[in-house]
Amino acid sequence: MPTFNQLVTRVKQQTMGFTLDQASVSELAAPMDADDTSFTCDSGTVANLSRGIVEIDDELILVKTFEPTSGVVSVMGLANGRGYEGTTAAAHAANALVTASPAFPRARIKEALNDTITALYPHLVVFDTTEITYNAAQMEYELPAAVKDVWYVVAKTVGPSKISQPMSNWRYNPKARTTDFASGKSIQLFDAITPGQAVKVVYAKAPATLSAGADDFATVTGYPDRYVDLVLYGTLKRVLPALLSGRLQQQSVEATERAMLVSPRDISSAIQMNASLYAERLEEERSLMFAEIPNYATFQGS
Secondary structure (H helix, E strand, O other), rough: OOOOHHHHHHHHHHHHOOOOOOOOOEEOOOOOOOOOOEEEOOOOOOOOOOOOEEOOOEEEEEEEOOOOOOEEEOOOOHHHOOOOHOOOOOOOOOOEEEEEEEOOOHHHHHHHHHHHHHHOOOOOOOOEEEEEEOOOOOOOOEEOOOEEEEEEEEEEOOOOOEEEEOOEEEEEEEOOOOOOOOOOOEEEEOOOOOOOOOEEEEEEEEEOOOOOOOOHHHHHHOOOOHHHHHHHHHHHHHHHHHHHHHHOOOOOOHHHHHHOOOOOHHHHHHHHHEEEEEEEHHHHHHHHHHHHOOOOOOOOOO
């Protein structure tokens, strides 16, 4: 039952080779607010920082200077240097880690994780249900706005049998009149059903994305926890190409030196490996989805 923050950590470990490539870090000596234009780091480790981008929690900050004795760090451009590169300026607690020049910012990893989750639909869907009470004078009924497609429909039968009879003649209407059905989604039922009986509609919907760091993967997205490795492979194939983009600029000493040691072929191999693992797991889960929740053969009206 991993949380959003735990998924980010797992991706970062994969991209950094667990302990093989360690970032330069310091820590906040005092809390900082979202509008502060300077902050204080631990004086014993502030020298690990340099002018440029630092990361605190999910926020990127542009550093101008730092004072090695007091540990005071000044922000470049004052408020313009907070929430840098599209991140959100936020308050940070004392002892929060300050990472210098993060190779893979947490904000970008979170975006890639959510992009991967979103892209799983329609290959893998989230299942949900709704119930309708059948009315003999009504043939069309409203469905929730989240419905993307109807998987199957069953209706309760009269008597002690407790059978939910599969319905074979229905039609999903994704563009229903909003004057009649506020959600804009409806289902038309053409089979003979005893009035007052419950009709269960099993439908497919898209997954929800993660937001807060404490968001639980399964609870929020609707996907089972076994999809986590699939999402990680998909995220890695999205973030690793940034290493290739970094090789295109030769303005920093690190980029110039690393270009001679890590070839484009090595990076491409890592991307292809994760893409291959992603495709393999996606096919496995898609087959399992159809096996776990079989769809009834239906004739959907005309």
